Amino acid sequence: MDRIVHALDPDTGEVLNPYTLLPDADSSTLEALTWRALPAIKALKFFTLSTRGFSKREKDRVADFVREVADVRSYAKEEQENWLNKLWCGDLDAYRDGDTTEYTETLKAIPREFLARCRDYALLIARGSGRKPVDPAWLERIETEFCDAPYVKKPQVSGEEGIGVVINVTIPNMSEGKE
DSSP: TOOOOOBBOOOOOOOOOOGGEEEEETTTTTHHSEEEEEEEEHHHHHHHHHHTOOHHHHHHHHHHHHHSSSSOTOHHHHHHHHHHHHHHOOOHHHHHTTTOHHHHHHHHHOOHHHHHHHHHHHHHHHHHHSSSSOHHEEEEEHHHSSSSSSOOEEEEEETTTTOOOOOOOOOOOOOGGGO
């Protein structure tokens, strides 16, 4: 089920909830309740992981987004948080190594009706506590990633320019058996 990207009605072209199509699928799971917004949720989690990390404040922002876009009231807050913790959103190591394909495809899959709110929440996440100015690189990412035609730049890796190290070693004088 987690690999289904879209389920379409062949007659109308309407996007359907895949969790209602299979007889064994449980339509009350968090995946089933959030299916339409799932790409937006994954994109926000990925953005969070690749900027501020997924600590309590950031996790709460993503959880607020989930509650806004899906009716998940039947699940306790702790259950929602556990689900968010386990939700696969992309290969962060591959992204850091310059492979932006998976994240770009997730961004492209965000339904238009969630895009503006997703962008708003990305900005809330980037602001953090609001005590410091938002990193301009994060603002640029929000504008270029959370839009109709997302473009994801390869991330800048700190220390990419290289670090020189000089080691001074004193070698004892071993000639003539003396140190």
